[in-house]
Amino acid sequence: MLKYLSTVFLILGISGAALAQSAIRGTVTELGSGEPIIGANLILMGTAQGNATDLNGDYVIRGVEPGTYTIRVSSVGYITVTEEITVGSSDLELDFELELTSASLTSLEVFASRSDLTTPVAFSDVDQEAIQAQLGSRNLPEVLNITPSVYSTGQGGGSGDARINVRGFSQRNVAVMINGVPVNDMENGWVYWSNWSGVGDAARSIQVQRGISNVNLAVPSVGGTLNIITDPSQNEAGGSIKFETGSGAMNKKTLQLNSGLVNDKWAFSFVGVRKEGEGIVEGTWAxxxxxxxxxxxxxxxxxxxxxxxxxxxxxxxxxxxxxxxxxxxxxxxxxxxxxxxxxxxxxxxxxxxxxxxxxxxxxxxxxxxxxxxxxxxxxxxxxxxxxxxxxxxxxxxxxxxxxxxxxxxxxxxxxxxxxxxxxxxxxxxxxxxxxxxxxxxxxxxxxxxxxxxxxxxxxxxxxxxxxxxxxxxxxxxxxxxxxxxxxxxxxxxxxxxxxxxxxxxxxxxxxxxxxxxxxxxxxxxxxxxxxxxxxxxxxxxxxxxxxxxxxxxxxxxxxxxxxxxxxxxxxxxxxxxxxxxxxxxxxxxxxxxxxxxxxxxxxxxxxxxxxxxxxxxxxxxxxxxxxxxxxxxxxxxxxxxxxxxxxxxxxxxxxxxxxxxxxxxxxxxxxxxxxxxxxxxxxxxxxxxxxxxxxxxxxxxxxxxxxxxxxxxxxxxxxxxxxxxxxxxxxxxxxxxxxxxxxxxxxxxxxxxxxxxxxxxxxxxxxxxxxxxxxxxxxxxxxxxxxxxxxxxxxxxxxxxxxxxxxxxxxxxxxxxxxxxxxxxxxxxxxxxxxxxxxxxxxxxxxxxxxxxxxxxxxxxxxxxxxxxxxxxxxxxxxxxxxxxxx
Missing domain, CATH: 2.40.170.20 (TonB-dependent receptor, beta-barrel domain)
Known part of the structure; x- marks a missing residue:
């Protein structure tokens, strides 16, 4: 499989008889192996319509009116493709074959012991889109209050002074892992979130595994495990620049650069952040x-x-x-x-x-x-x-x-x-x-x-x-x-x-x-x-x-x-x-x-x-x-x-x-x-x-x-x-x-x-x-x-x-x-x-x-x-x- 990992491309096949009523059906498989990709997304007109939630990669979207749409297919670890399609009055049959975007991400999934639909533990995923949409320069744990039995506050309001509690256990008994490596304090298990203030800008996803989890390292995953994966080096060249301002005279600038794949061997990426502010609470400057x-x-x-x-x-x-x-x-x-x-x-x-x-x-x-x-x-x-x-x-x-x-x-x-x-x-x-x-x-x-x-x-x-x-x-x-x-x-x-x-x-x-x-x-x-x-x-x-x-x-x-x-x-x-x-x-x-x-x-x-x-x-x-x-x-x-x-x-x-x-x-x-x-x-x-x-x-x-x-x-x-x-x-x-x-x-x-x-x-x-x-x-x-x-x-x-x-x-x-x-x-x-x-x-x-x-x-x-x-x-x-x- 690794011989495919350095090359990034996608083959998109569209077939089927024209003109029936508004349903899109198909499968999502991995290029070269034909194996189904579990958890892929089909996005129509920018809105998620269906997920490959069963175990064979099939999906179906019903009730689509005839017309021309923009369709996007993606899955964690695979290239995201955007394509224009035309839907008639009959079912449209689509077959997608996706290539891995980066072996870095695949190996990170292995290192981090991530759960999926075949894992018998309670977990919730917060993806990159949700992090970018909801975090808003807050402390990273504060985006996780949307998951059951998870409670995070900024305490006194100082930048990075957040704390998190999972199933009634403080973060001394919640394992925090970044790219598969535990970051809890070696003496007492505590986590100081000010040390990781830039992780939210680089995070690809956060998985909250509640309870004992399936992490196999001997880490303090009693209340649960926060499994954070950051962006690996990207195979596509480009980047972004972001300017933010907010309450408490907060000003933040973020620069992201990706080299793309160089000579089919190398890839680099960089994220840099500068944040200053007077703070909302008296004296909580940053x-x-x-x-x-x-x-x-x-x-x-x-x-x-x-x-x-x-x-x-x-x-x-x-x-x-x-x-x-x-x-x-x-x-x-x-x-x-x-x-x-x-x-x-x-x-x-x-x-x-x-x-x-x-x-x-x-x-x-x-x-x-x-x-x-x-x-x-x-x-x-x-x-x-x-x-x-x-x-x-x-x-x-x-x-x-x-x-x-x-x-x-x-x-x-x-x-x-x-x-x-x-x-x-x-x-x-x-x-x-x-x-x-x-x-x-x-x-x-x-x-x-x-x-x-x-x-x-x-x-x-x-x-x-x-x-x-x-x-x-x-x-x-x-x-x-x-x-x-x-x-x-x-x-x-x-x-x-x-x-x-x-x-x-x-x-x-x-x-x-x-x-x-x-x-x-x-x-x-x-x-x-x-x-x-x-x-x-x-x-x-x-x-x-x-x-x-x-x-x-x-x-x-x-x-x-x-x-x-x-x-x-x-x-x-x-x-x-x-x-x-x-x-x-x-x-x-x-x-x-x-x-x-x-x-x-x-x-x-x-x-x-x-x-x-x-x-x-x-x-x-x-x-x-x-x-x-x-x-x-x-x-x-x-x-x-x-x-x-x-x-x-x-x-x-x-x-x-x-x-x-x-x-x-x-x-x-x-x-x-x-x-x-x-x-x-x-x-x-x-x-x-x-x-x-x-x-x-x-x-x-x-x-x-x-x-x-x-x-x-x-x-x-x-x-x-x-x-x-x-x-x-x-x-x-x-x-x-x-x-x-x-x-x-x-x-x-x-x-x-x-x-x-x-x-x-x-x-x-x-x-x-x-x-x-x-x-x-x-x-x-x-x-x-x-x-x-x-x-x-x-x-x-x-x-x-x-x-x-x-x-x-x-x-x-x-x-x-x-x-x-x-x-x-x-x-x-x-x-x-x-x-x-x-x-x-x-x-x-x-x-x-x-x-x-x-x-x-x-x-x-x-x-x-x-x-x-x-x-x-x-x-x-x-x-x-x-x-x-x-x-």
Missing amino acids: DEWAYHFAASYQLNESNRFDLFALGAPQRHGQNLYAMNTATYDRDYALSLDGYDAAAADIHWEKGRFFNANVSGVSNTYDGNQYVGDGWVSASIQNRQNKDFLNERENFFHKPQVNLNWFSELSDKLTLTNVLYYSGGRGGGTGTLGDIEWDYSHNQRVADWDATIADNDPNGESNGILRNSRNNQWTIGDILKLSYQATENFELQAGLDWRTAEIEHYREVRDLLGGRYYVETRDPFNPNYRAGLGDVVNYNYTNTVDWYGGYVQGEYVGDKYSVYATGGISSIKYSHENFFIAENGSPLTRESDNIAGYQLKGGGLYNVTENTGIYLNVGHISKVPIFDNVISDFNGAINEDPENEKFYFYEAGVRYRAPGGQFGFNANYYLTDRRDRSFTRGVQQPNGDEGLINISGIDQMHSGVEVETSYKPNNWIRLDISGSYNLWEYQNDVSATYLEDQGDPGSAQNIDLYIKDLKVGNAPQAQLAYILGMQPSNNFDIQLVGTSFYRHWSDFDPISRDDPSDRAQTWQAPNYTVFNLHLNYTLDSILEGTNLFLNVFNLLDETYIQDATDNSRFNGYDGDHDADDAEVFLGLPRRYNFGIRVNF
């Missing part, structure tokens, strides 16, 4: 770059190499402190059930765009800052703005480079290998030492001028701004061998190796009027005078070594398909602390190898040509994260860390109407989570940081998910999806609370009473509805609505130490938000040019998107109702519009 480079080389008929490099050097102001609702909007707060009017009197209204992490400073203050530039290193610079200082800022650059090798060793044996590197330099900012705080109106905001006045201009600074640095590198390799034992049975085996080193330290960012800061925690250099860029407070280096392997078998027949996967993994951690002395040297700790495993499998049976049912089960023994094995702060090591256990059960049904006008997917799932452990930093009201370690938590997550699609004619389509879930804690637990992270003797045991509380931080019921209309060949309208219900707030477990307090956490009010997306093609005026407009929160709804119960900082009387919660409001109505020119 200064970002992003790049994506892809190259491919066809060595011979059996071997191909692909190179990907992407990254997003950036700086942005953050809003990390949620507030009492009345701080943002007094009238809205008083409209909430249970909100005491007296609470509004102590939480003075400061407006919807208030940010407690930014405050004014005299423009006569001319102190420099040691600032991360987002590219390689930090340097001494002027501050971002002369009139204010950000307490919280993020700066980081995390490039990722993949070298993929795709090889056909024989007709039956295929090898894929990806060698990858991911580096990262940067961190976030905060305060250190004695800062003067303004507690007016019950909110803590830094008083920079008072702090500067309190510091000695000729000597010591009592309080400073610091950078918390996280410099890291990861090298890994993923090797897969696939053996096509028979026409229906494939056997696959793979190895996964990763190693990482992460430096953690704090450094002086801004002396706030003084000349130096006295560092007292370094035993090797006591009481030294630290200047800009000098290390303070803590300094340690962690390493993570990972090994994994798996075996998977898959059988795909005419009526049914089954798969089974077994995998093992081993992880080892080490810690070297340069601020703790042990026998005259920095303290070192090393864990044993900790083993984990996964077992999963499932089957799908096609009851009829259009209806299939499936079942999958699984069990994961997940290795603990770094913090549950070694303490970063005192070197304490857990000699017997316990793995978390997950048990998965899922059943579903898929249906596609014979004419393609209607289809639906429905499934039920149950995820039993046992022995959950986590460590969480706790900030005291005085600003000191404590640490809580909780273990032995059991949770139950279950729910029903549905997706439907209806297309009554060639210019309108309605998609509706929804989910109804039940997520609860199953038991009470004990915790260890370390009040002073530098003093192991401050630890105390606490019993926490959380049984039967709802798992919060995401709505447990939701609906999404997309109305797509195409009134003309060059005008596309999409109205997207999302409704969220049964949203119990998150809570701090340490607040649940009273056995008499069994009250449920506060439930945030239900809300619905509409977004409008317009796209107009100017082909009749300027070929290859599109105008687009996105209006988010079209009706300007005020709603709570994130909430924490019984806030220690912003609560009123501690009885788990509206006046005790701290929240982030959703952003008000805002817009994004621009022009894209293709060439």
Whole structure:
């Protein structure tokens, strides 16, 4: 097959007797093999009319009036062709033979373990057209709220500060993979979306695999897996340039270039992005770059190499402190059930765009800052703005480079290998030492001028701004061998190796009027005078070594398909602390190898040509994260860390109407989570940081998910999806609370009473509805609505130490938000040019998107109702519009 992959062409055959009534019938097959292409699209007059949803590549479009039309045939991984056809009064028979556009995309599908209609798992695809139409320069996860049991918010509104929750699990337990490579943090599983701000501009598709998924790597796919594939190098020369502007003084420019196929061997593509803005919320300015480079080389008929490099050097102001609702909007707060009017009197209204992490400073203050530039290193610079200082800022650059090798060793044996590197330099900012705080109106905001006045201009600074640095590198390799034992049975085996080193330290960012800061925690250099860029407070280096392997078998027949996967993994951690002395040297700790495993499998049976049912089960023994094995702060090591256990059960049904006008997917799932452990930093009201370690938590997550699609004619389509879930804690637990992270003797045991509380931080019921209309060949309208219900707030477990307090956490009010997306093609005026407009929160709804119960900082009387919660409001109505020119 590979001998065809370097050549891009299409043979289109049209045959059949003339003149019958308005139906188009045909098949879509692969050139050279005659094999059907599953999931191809037939597009008539610019509107999708039918899909090859059965298993033999057939499609039919009914009710087409006689006339001349533009027809387009496409499928993921194949060239898209546009052709003019004439439909008479009789059926028109079409036979399409499509050639692969790029072997790069084919190999990426293999690397990424993507699901299709033969895979017995719940998944949703968001294609490139939907991403381009709906994303509108938002954080990439925010386009995924249209899928069941998926909840994403921008939290405080900072660029790249999004988070995502799938089936009630935070992104620590959601595997995020880009071109088949996991990008979750090696220490704790978190994903920082500001590191991938350019991926949305280069993404070809995103597949959300909910639950255990069929990904065979040992990755944290408990809630689900986000499987992102970016554009490979293209075989057609050309490109595009896009200009965007929007709310918050946002300006963005995107350039895409494709070399086309050079000498039937080489192809290159490049995407570059520049984004700047003041931000909608106070102080959430953004200064970002992003790049994506892809190259491919066809060595011979059996071997191909692909190179990907992407990254997003950036700086942005953050809003990390949620507030009492009345701080943002007094009238809205008083409209909430249970909100005491007296609470509004102590939480003075400061407006919807208030940010407690930014405050004014005299423009006569001319102190420099040691600032991360987002590219390689930090340097001494002027501050971002002369009139204010950000307490919280993020700066980081995390490039990722993949070298993929795709090889056909024989007709039956295929090898894929990806060698990858991911580096990262940067961190976030905060305060250190004695800062003067303004507690007016019950909110803590830094008083920079008072702090500067309190510091000695000729000597010591009592309080400073610091950078918390996280410099890291990861090298890994993923090797897969696939053996096509028979026409229906494939056997696959793979190895996964990763190693990482992460430096953690704090450094002086801004002396706030003084000349130096006295560092007292370094035993090797006591009481030294630290200047800009000098290390303070803590300094340690962690390493993570990972090994994994798996075996998977898959059988795909005419009526049914089954798969089974077994995998093992081993992880080892080490810690070297340069601020703790042990026998005259920095303290070192090393864990044993900790083993984990996964077992999963499932089957799908096609009851009829259009209806299939499936079942999958699984069990994961997940290795603990770094913090549950070694303490970063005192070197304490857990000699017997316990793995978390997950048990998965899922059943579903898929249906596609014979004419393609209607289809639906429905499934039920149950995820039993046992022995959950986590460590969480706790900030005291005085600003000191404590640490809580909780273990032995059991949770139950279950729910029903549905997706439907209806297309009554060639210019309108309605998609509706929804989910109804039940997520609860199953038991009470004990915790260890370390009040002073530098003093192991401050630890105390606490019993926490959380049984039967709802798992919060995401709505447990939701609906999404997309109305797509195409009134003309060059005008596309999409109205997207999302409704969220049964949203119990998150809570701090340490607040649940009273056995008499069994009250449920506060439930945030239900809300619905509409977004409008317009796209107009100017082909009749300027070929290859599109105008687009996105209006988010079209009706300007005020709603709570994130909430924490019984806030220690912003609560009123501690009885788990509206006046005790701290929240982030959703952003008000805002817009994004621009022009894209293709060439």
